[in-house]
Amino acid sequence: MWQIIQSSLPEILWAGIKYTIPIAVISFAIGLVIAAITALVRISIPRGNAVGKALWQVARGFFSFYVWLFRSTPLLVQLFIVFFGLPNVGIQFDAWTAGIVTFSLNTGAYASETIRGAISSLPNSQWEAAYSLGMTYRQVLFLVIFPQALRVALPPLSNSFIGLVKDTSLASSITILEMFMVSQQIASHNYQPLLMYSLVAVVYALFCTVLSILQHYLEKRMSRYVVAQGE
């Protein structure tokens, strides 16, 4: 048994380093940007002239539709549509790109709700204090709102990221050679499915445990000023 583990573990880990982790990290990063934009469009109040307001309403409708769509359909179905379906209308991605696109959009939809909630939880007076100093919208966001919202959103976002790491196993269904796909292939050769799938489960658990530890560390760090409040 040790023999089998010793020979297959490096292969599984390598697949993790080459596919699972990059897909999760890149998709999460892109997803967060999509989420932040989506959240901001959905919470902001339209200003300006009639045309501007109308365009804004259209944008809001679009983002609401996007969030609804990705939250109410299975991730596996989304992967199939993007990778196997879209080529029918001339949109062709390689498996890697299709995976990143789908995971990013999926993460973006969920995380946008998290970020929206976190931003809305901050008192309006924080915006006002920042604006009264003459800050631009962007400065208010990056200097005042996002740092505080991130602290609120960190636990749910960490959950999303851990969820995403596990969900990358679905990428095997669109031919990506990530960890689960590799263990599947090894199992089909050595006829040790229990051992192989347990082994890959342990590797997933290991990754996720490291992330949990990281999450606790970050939460502590970001809450310095709140902990201080209790003094």
Next chain:
Amino acid sequence: MIKLTNVDKQYTDHHALNQVSVTFPEHQTTVILGPSGAGKSTLLRAINLLERPQAGQLTIGEQTVDFSQPIANKEVLALRRKTAMVFQSWNLFPHLTILQNITAGPIHVLKQDKAAAEAVALKLLKQVGLEETAHRYPGQLSGGQQQRISICRALAMNPEYILFDEPTSALDPEIEAQVLRILQDLAKDQHSMIVVTHNMEFARRVADQIIFVEDGQVAFAGSSTAFFNRPTQRIADFLDAMKF
């Protein structure tokens, strides 16, 4: 000079400012008095465009905007740079240290050099007796300390005018006196200030001009002496109601 001309602000169910015209001279302290809900905050917040009235003009120095027209973002930012505001509940940024709270505006809005901004911040903190708090967070400080720091935050912007919206209403009386003394010193130093307050003693002693607001209208504008001489029955009633 700050000048509001025929400013009108209508909320869905309330006429908060009704054709308000008022002037705030430079290097003077104008105290805004009036009952709760009169429109004092709305008036103050129209000046730094935290509220957008539907009609009227605002002039600060050389710059005039018409509220009935869309105002370009650039103009809004330029106007806001001329004033700084001290809020009733101070509204410091809880995730930043005291020093970062005071230097955020100077560094990011005024594009000051970080070291220079910090030097100014430390000097201001020293003036209000709080230099030892520089590296702490707002949540670690008392309300009175936070309010003094928010005054430093406003001063660090070197504004043409400082706007105070009931700066001591959330403070205990002995702490209130501490904060009002700082305001008094600023007034002596010829800062241009607009102060909404319920403290009659402060109004009497510090105000160069008093504006009495009621039901969204300016019911009196004049010297503090004239105001405390009870020029109208309504003002006499108001002053009596403020006693106990």
